[in-house]
Amino acid sequence: MVVARHRPTKAIIDIAAITENIQNERKRLANDTALFAVVKANGYGHGAVETAQAAAAGGAAGFCVATIDEGIELREAGITAPILLLGVVAVTDIALLATYDFSFPVASQEWLSDAEHYLSDMSLPRPLRAHIKVDTGMGRIGFLDAQAVAQAASWLDQHPAFEWEGIFTHFSTADQADTVYWQQQHLFFQEVLTALPHLPTYIHTGNSATALWHEQAVGNMIRYGIAMYGLNPSGHALEAPIPLKPALSLVSTLIQVKLLEKGAGIGYGETYITPQQEWIGTVPIGYADGWLRKMQGFSVLVEGVYCEIVGRVCMDQLMIRLPQAFPVGTTVTLIGENNGERITMQDVADQLGTIHYEVACTLSARVPREYKS
Numbered sequence: 001m002v003v004a005r006h007r008p009t010k011a012i013i014d015i016a017a018i019t020e021n022i023q024n025e026r027k028r029l030a031n032d033t034a035l036f037a038v039v040k041a042n043g044y045g046h047g048a049v050e051t052a053q054a055a056a057a058g059g060a061a062g063f064c065v066a067t068i069d070e071g072i073e074l075r076e077a078g079i080t081a082p083i084l085l086l087g088v089v090a091v092t093d094i095a096l097l098a099t100y101d102f103s104f105p106v107a108s109q110e111w112l113s114d115a116e117h118y119l120s121d122m123s124l125p126r127p128l129r130a131h132i133k134v135d136t137g138m139g140r141i142g143f144l145d146a147q148a149v150a151q152a153a154s155w156l157d158q159h160p161a162f163e164w165e166g167i168f169t170h171f172s173t174a175d176q177a178d179t180v181y182w183q184q185q186h187l188f189f190q191e192v193l194t195a196l197p198h199l200p201t202y203i204h205t206g207n208s209a210t211a212l213w214h215e216q217a218v219g220n221m222i223r224y225g226i227a228m229y230g231l232n233p234s235g236h237a238l239e240a241p242i243p244l245k246p247a248l249s250l251v252s253t254l255i256q257v258k259l260l261e262k263g264a265g266i267g268y269g270e271t272y273i274t275p276q277q278e279w280i281g282t283v284p285i286g287y288a289d290g291w292l293r294k295m296q297g298f299s300v301l302v303e304g305v306y307c308e309i310v311g312r313v314c315m316d317q318l319m320i321r322l323p324q325a326f327p328v329g330t331t332v333t334l335i336g337e338n339n340g341e342r343i344t345m346q347d348v349a350d351q352l353g354t355i356h357y358e359v360a361c362t363l364s365a366r367v368p369r370e371y372k373s
């Protein structure tokens with residue numbers, strides 16, 4: 001998708017906020033606990049390379065991404081710090097793990113056997129850095145029992161093509177007030193560790209929520225994602241113990257302003273009809289930018305005034321009801337602060353009935369990201 005640079009709609013990313021969010025978490029961690037910044041999915045929509053650099057400035061020792069290609073993007077940008085992939089890699093891509101020096105999850109014995117078979121006549125420049133993934137109750141990827149984990153650990157110890165670098169899990173309810181299921185998962189992970197012949201370099205359980213609300217259980221590395229972008233992982237449920245500064249604003253401008261008579265239909269399907277004479281403004285952002293049709297009825301900010309989105313959101317544009325005539329070119333804030341008023345990504349998520357993670361990731365590649373420090 002082409003980036004629409006010749007259009008006033010843009011996401012503004014506050015690089016300093018990301019650095020500060022990382023620094024605030026770094027201060028809470030033990031000195032020997034590494035912070036890996038999670039910059040998958042284009043840095044949760046904020047831009048992978050730029051946010052990785054901002055996180056490094058705040059004390060991130062490494063990065064997590066979901067896919068090989070996301071890792072390659074960081075390497076090609078000159079990032080030499082450790083990179084851990086979070087998703088299972090096809091064994092046929094194993095050579096890339098060595099070429100780019102990626103750490104990666106081992107989630108089953110079957111994968112190890114396949115890898116051994118595939119590697120049989122291949123020589124690699126360095127041992128492959130394996131992190132055993134334990135499924136403590138997410139039901140996603142990973143080993144399900146302690147014995148199988150211990151076997152995989154021994155297998156890795158016996159295979160010089162591999163370095164057993166880490167063991168980890170991902171808790172599914174660390175962001176909730178009710179900790180019963182979290183305790184079960186935590187306990188199971190401890191049992192798994194106890195059954196091991198020895199421990200690898202990295203033991204890690206912590207996403208942002210675990211790091212913020214269960215810091216005693218993170219091991220010696222955290223995988224810090226959403227909180228580095230200044231967003232509370234729990235939504236409304238729990239208060240974060242440190243300030244989280246939102247890094248992303250979404251802005252545009254009015255591209256047309258018109259006075260419509262009572263009874264005018266607005267947008268596809270005529271779902272809004274002006275009940276009286278009204279000023280209507282058009283804003284160049286739509287569902288192709290990730291501003292979805294469900295945003296109809298929500299508000300944006302113009303000169304500090306909340307203005308309702310009226311009529312259906314189109315692919316590239318939307319219409320808002322203005323309290324008065326504002327000049328074309330006036331700033332429209334969709335996320336962020338405008339004249340003392342603020343719309344948060346959480347507000348947008350609430351409107352959509354989803355989580356802010358999804359809002360951030362849904363902002364499409366067409367929206368330019370502009371970085372300010």
Ligand SMILES: Cc1ncc(COP(=O)(O)O)c(C=O)c1O
Binds near residue numbers: 170208226233
């Ligand atoms: C395995 C794993 N670790 C860490 C994270 C980061 O989570 P968060 O953004 O909640 O900090 C994710 C995110 O989805 C993940 O899948």
